[in-house]
Amino acid sequence: MKNIFKFCAFLAFFCILSCRKDAPGIDVKEGMNVVGYVRDDSGAPVSGAVVSDGHTCVATDADGIYQMKVPSGTRKVFVSVPSGYDIPMSSSGLPKIYNSFVLMKDKPVQSDFTLSRSGGVEDFTLFVLADVQLEHDNACAEFEDRIMPEILRYTSTLQGPVIGLSLGDMVWDQMDYMAGSYAGQIVKLGFPVFHVIGNHDYDVRALTLEDADNVFENTFGPVNWSFNYGQCHFIGINNITYTPQDKANYKREVSESTLEWLRQDLSYVPKDRLVILSMHAPSQRRDQPYSTSYLTNCEKLYDALDGYKVVIMSGHLHHNYTYTVSGSIVEHNHASLMGNDWDNNAQGLCNDGSPRGFTVYRISGNSLSDNYYKGAVTDRSFQMRLYAPGEYDMYLGQGDFGNVRKNDMVINIFNWHTGWHVEVDEDGKKTVLDENIKAQDLDAYRYDFKFATDHIFRYAPVSEDWKNITVTATDPFGNVYQDSIDH
Numbered sequence: 001m002k003n004i005f006k007f008c009a010f011l012a013f014f015c016i017l018s019c020r021k022d023a024p025g026i027d028v029k030e031g032m033n034v035v036g037y038v039r040d041d042s043g044a045p046v047s048g049a050v051v052s053d054g055h056t057c058v059a060t061d062a063d064g065i066y067q068m069k070v071p072s073g074t075r076k077v078f079v080s081v082p083s084g085y086d087i088p089m090s091s092s093g094l095p096k097i098y099n100s101f102v103l104m105k106d107k108p109v110q111s112d113f114t115l116s117r118s119g120g121v122e123d124f125t126l127f128v129l130a131d132v133q134l135e136h137d138n139a140c141a142e143f144e145d146r147i148m149p150e151i152l153r154y155t156s157t158l159q160g161p162v163i164g165l166s167l168g169d170m171v172w173d174q175m176d177y178m179a180g181s182y183a184g185q186i187v188k189l190g191f192p193v194f195h196v197i198g199n200h201d202y203d204v205r206a207l208t209l210e211d212a213d214n215v216f217e218n219t220f221g222p223v224n225w226s227f228n229y230g231q232c233h234f235i236g237i238n239n240i241t242y243t244p245q246d247k248a249n250y251k252r253e254v255s256e257s258t259l260e261w262l263r264q265d266l267s268y269v270p271k272d273r274l275v276i277l278s279m280h281a282p283s284q285r286r287d288q289p290y291s292t293s294y295l296t297n298c299e300k301l302y303d304a305l306d307g308y309k310v311v312i313m314s315g316h317l318h319h320n321y322t323y324t325v326s327g328s329i330v331e332h333n334h335a336s337l338m339g340n341d342w343d344n345n346a347q348g349l350c351n352d353g354s355p356r357g358f359t360v361y362r363i364s365g366n367s368l369s370d371n372y373y374k375g376a377v378t379d380r381s382f383q384m385r386l387y388a389p390g391e392y393d394m395y396l397g398q399g400d401f402g403n404v405r406k407n408d409m410v411i412n413i414f415n416w417h418t419g420w421h422v423e424v425d426e427d428g429k430k431t432v433l434d435e436n437i438k439a440q441d442l443d444a445y446r447y448d449f450k451f452a453t454d455h456i457f458r459y460a461p462v463s464e465d466w467k468n469i470t471v472t473a474t475d476p477f478g479n480v481y482q483d484s485i486d487h
Contacts, residue, residue: 353441
């Protein structure tokens with residue numbers, strides 16, 4: 001009997017040692033299969049840090065310990081980096097707020113995070129690009145040799161901290177370019193760039209959904225993520241439901257599991273934070289005949305965001321527009337870096353007439369304090385395209401030009417939204433244009449990019465003998481842009 005007792009005591013002691021070996025110092029709760037510490041670089045615990053697998057969120061306790069039960073097949077967990085800490089970066093130059101692992105059947109996985117304290121940030125720059133869509137070697141060469149050098153020249157002038165967002169479709173079904181040409185160039189920016197998955201970022205060769213996002217996750221991390229920076233809470237979500245081997249029939253929706261994760265994530269966020277939500281497909285589409293919901297369940301998304309001041313960042317449509325969802329939610333849809341296409345597009349036009357490019361935001365505290373669009377290879381001052389009176393005339397009756405009248409001057413202001421002031425000076429006589437129209441940009445139409453946009457204005461000259469017409473556009477942040485044409 002004594003021998004049996006000794007054996008049982010030894011077995012119990014061995015089990016305790018085994019548990020400690022699996023998760024040293026952590027009293028693992030029943031059913032938990034991923035546990036770990038979040039500490040700072042001095043070894044001190046970070047309490048209240050949120051850790052997630054993209055389905056469930058938990059917060060660390062006073063000892064910096066988190067415990068969670070993740071579904072089978074889970075490959076990563078991430079820490080929603082608290083404000084006051086640096087964004088962890090991988091050796092390759094991409095942000096790495098996640099850990100990868102393989103779940104074990106009989107013991108928990110320990111996955112620890114170490115964060116470096118920073119001095120805290122109040123003001124910073126947000127650099128946003130969308131739809132690079134590298135599709136062939138020629139596109140990669142254009143991106144690497146012509147576009148990126150210009151972007152790097154410009155971003156080198158940005159002052160203070162910079163955070164980057166890339167809004168999906170980094171490639172056009174060509175997975176080899178994702179970690180190669182694309183990531184190899186984007187890390188040259190020298191600041192953290194976070195990515196969301198687009199419909200063209202799924203691996204068309206994959207036979208299962210679990211494998212279809214492997215290349216994206218192995219390069220950039222989880223498809224759903226969040227972190228805090230200054231007085232902002234950043235979130236990235238997947239809003240593309242992809243079907244393996246049937247890439248054309250993807251759905252634009254936020255899954256119920258992602259919506260539940262989003263609600264959990266936001267439950268840890270103070271209501272005075274600015275929430276910046278990144279996703280690929282926009283929630284709304286504002287080009288005719290589409291002036292309606294674009295996500296099938298956008299109202300559920302808005303409901304999940306209720307109570308927060310939110311800026312939604314989206315791409316996918318290759319044109320600029322801003323949509324005011326409500327008094328607290330505004331969506332910015334971004335023109336693409338590839339333009340409408342890399343091929344047969346000498347001007348590098350997007351389908352709304354904007355030049356291929358990127359958008360820069362300035363964040364002060366929990367508010368936007370500046371916002372402008374920048375053509376990749378054009379000056380910042382190039383913010384509008386002017387078409388002389390009558391230039392549209394021969395196209396009337398074609399395309400979507402129903403709102404343009406004969407002999408109208410047409411003005412396309414790439415980043416316009418309500419709140420801008422637009423004024424025309426015809427030979428000293430000034431007229432305020434207070435009504436935008438929906439129409440197609442004529443140059444884009446000539447390239448067969450047939451999409452209407454809402455950032456178009458028309459002006460009928462007072463005199464047939466006008467000599468100079470100057471357009472001045474002032475945005476809500478006080479930036480003044482001007483262009484003119486002579487008769």
